[in-house]
Amino acid sequence: DTAVSQTPKYLVTQMGNDKSIKCEQNLGHDTMYWYKQDSKKFLKIMFSYNNKELIINETVPNRFSPKSPDKAHLNLHINSLELGDSAVYFCASSLGHTIYFGEGSWLTVV
Amino acid sequence: GQNIDQPTEMTATEGAIVQINCTYQTSGFNGLFWYQQHAGEAPTFLSYNVLDGLEEKGRFSSFLSRSKGYSYLLLKELQMKDSASYLCAERTGGFKTIFGAGTRLFVKA
Numbered sequence: 001d002t003a004v005s006q007t008p009k010y011l012v013t014q015m016g017n018d019k020s021i022k023c024e025q026n027l028g029h030d031t032m033y034w035y036k037q038d039s040k041k042f043l044k045i046m047f048s049y050n051n052k053e054l055i056i057n058e059t060v061p062n063r064f065s066p067k068s069p070d071k072a073h074l075n076l077h078i079n080s081l082e083l084g085d086s087a088v089y090f091c092a093s094s095l096g097h098t099i100y101f102g103e104g105s106w107l108t109v110v
Numbered sequence: 111g112q113n114i115d116q117p118t119e120m121t122a123t124e125g126a127i128v129q130i131n132c133t134y135q136t137s138g139f140n141g142l143f144w145y146q147q148h149a150g151e152a153p154t155f156l157s158y159n160v161l162d163g164l165e166e167k168g169r170f171s172s173f174l175s176r177s178k179g180y181s182y183l184l185l186k187e188l189q190m191k192d193s194a195s196y197l198c199a200e201r202t203g204g205f206k207t208i209f210g211a212g213t214r215l216f217v218k219a
Contacts, residue, residue: 035209040211041195041211041212042209042211043153043197043199043209043212044209045206045207045208048206056206090152090153097140097141097143097158097201097207098143098155098158099143099155099207100155101152101153101154102152103151103152104151104152
């Protein structure tokens with residue numbers, strides 16, 4: 001009974017490719033997020049959706065495009081991947097103040 | 111992470127007590143979290159403080175002083191499995207949660 005699940009867990013791809021990471025939560029939460037954790041371990045918010053509406057959009061290159069088909073899903077599409085995009089991407093959700101994270105997707109761009 | 115300061119690493123002995131400090135920017139403050147993250151895993155929720163004082167939850171306690179922009183996480187009776195990163199995070203007025211870089215705690219026998 002995984003609460004926040006994301007796929008794939010590991011992704012190795014070449015520069016210039018386009019890739020997507022999918023996320024689903026079965027907690028009934030209204031708000032979902034994408035966070036990026038880089039090699040220095042900073043966990044930085046990228047996007048947040050509340051009931052399918054974008055509410056937080058940090059300074060993220062427009063190569064990153066989130067899509068929320070319904071409040072239980074928030075997918076992340078990345079165009080023209082660059083070496084600097086290599087990181088762990090965490091999907092998360094919340095109902096009140098507490099954020100629950102998915103297992104993470106390890107993206108390596110070569 | 112730039113508004114939140116916490117030590118990069120700490121080492122403590124099994125069975126001991128360790129205190130991990132965190133300072134944060136006070137403007138727009140809406141709450142202070144502590145999360146635990148084991149290597150290669152997702153962060154998991156430990157505590158949330160919105161009022162001043164100490165909140166105890168088993169071996170872990172969290173303290174908040176809003177006027178000082180200061181919090182600490184206290185871990186008692188340390189176990190080897192407590193070796194992990196501990197992330198201090200601030201919930202701001204925009205309902206955004208900003209994470210610090212984390213403190214890597216090494217528990218030695």
